[in-house]
Amino acid sequence: MKEEKKERRLAQKELDSSVKINVAEEDRFVLPSAEEQEREAGLPADLQALKTRIHDIVHVLSDFAARRQADRPRQDYVTQLRRDLCLYYSYNEFLMERLMDLFHLSELLDALEANEIQRPVTIRTNTLKTRRRDLAPSLIDRGVNLDPIGPWSKVGLVVYSSQVPIGATPEYLAGHYMLQGASSMMPVLALAPQHGETVLDMCAAPGGKTTYIAALMKNTGMVYANDANEARVKAVVGNLHRMGVTNAVISCTDGREMPKIRPAGFDRVLLDAPCSGTGVIAKDPAVKTSKDEKDIQRCAQLQRQLLLAAIDSVNAKSKTGGYVTYSTCSILVEENEAVIEYALNKRNVKLVPTSLTVGKEGFAKFKAKRFHPSMTHTRRFYPHTHNMDGFFVAKLKKFSNTIPGTEPAAEEQPSGPAPAPPQKRKADVDANDDEGFDEDDKAAAPSPQKKKRKAPQGQQKSPRSKHVGGKPGAKGKKWQKSVNPKARNPKKKGLNKKP
């Protein structure tokens, strides 16, 4: 009896394991053969089937040894994945390959999905004309649903919805705010222009960053807004007028000529360089198919020349500055870290921290490339991680006006106009400390350190979350209640003021 029971148990065990093996075999993903691929190529794309296969391949690649077909190398899976991703998301092979190099497989699909979704509308309060705590209630009264952009900015607002066109409100027309992407504020915060300085915005049009620089300088000193494109310079004129900027000079010339016009004549230079736009695909989907290797090389070549010109325009002996901030809305290493590395080798500059509290570190290593270890001071922003446009920001400090390989006498030559009057200062003052921001505003701004709100389920990893800058999904406190004048203490100064 006992023997019989034991035998039955063993038989059952055998049966169970053979069923398991069969099920596993049936579930095992099989790459399409050459004939299947050929057949598929002649048919219209089946998006649902493509999506399933993309996920299947990612699943296999994430534990390749256990899930692979014995006769197929890893490269076959990677090639099929690239082809499928190109077809599903409408990219060319060149750009998809670059994105696959940039992102780990676990991140790649999130990055591609984020490019299919628009970033939230964000605005920057113009502190030359108003304060955020005054602007927000005015817009709320017009039916604009908004919040502070994130703890990293004292002037930014994120607009969830609006009953009025946000680019045509009376406040907009009066220059109380600028429509400006969150990542576009980062280079200016990193530049940290100081009162009384002489600052060059080398590629300024349409002037989003120039107006921010002027606001941080409280219209003191001088901002030179230059752009090579005449038609775009007209937009700079309009924006500077609307925003009440009175410390600016506008010019239209090739930025590479700047050191000849005003050698080492600026305390700080912002180079927001022309680029491939691979960080703003959600805004301009044509980038998915319009860029190739040559375009990127052309961009990188111009960026290198502009960056050397930006460095040559800065006065290393400036008492308050001597800084260059370089930024692009590209996420490709060739246009970012590689351009900075080139400048580090060609000029007397070093990388310094950007003082930005958001963003990922730039690459000190990328594939076979090794950059200077200080490259980690640079900052990268991604749509899927920061819910803002893809961006790169680097800050350089110039430590000598001598250009390596040229006459040492260049150091002693007069270097443009006299530098800004010396100011007593500890270090580069954080731009964020000087944005016309006040304690009331601080109270209204969400403080994720103090009060962490759990994002609703399903939003945890989604770039659709409207909070900008922090982890996607970590939604900011709804500001409606906190800044709506009706919800506030009416005795508090200024809160009940009608706009």
Ligand SMILES: C[S@@+](CC[C@H](N)C(=O)[O-])C[C@H]1O[C@@H](n2cnc3c(N)ncnc32)[C@H](O)[C@@H]1O
């Ligand atoms: C990324 S956009 C600048 C955006 C601007 N900083 C803003 O925040 O509104 C790059 C600009 O570089 C300008 N540009 C291209 N080549 C240039 C050159 N060689 N010298 C100066 N500007 C140039 C383009 O006309 C374009 O307006």
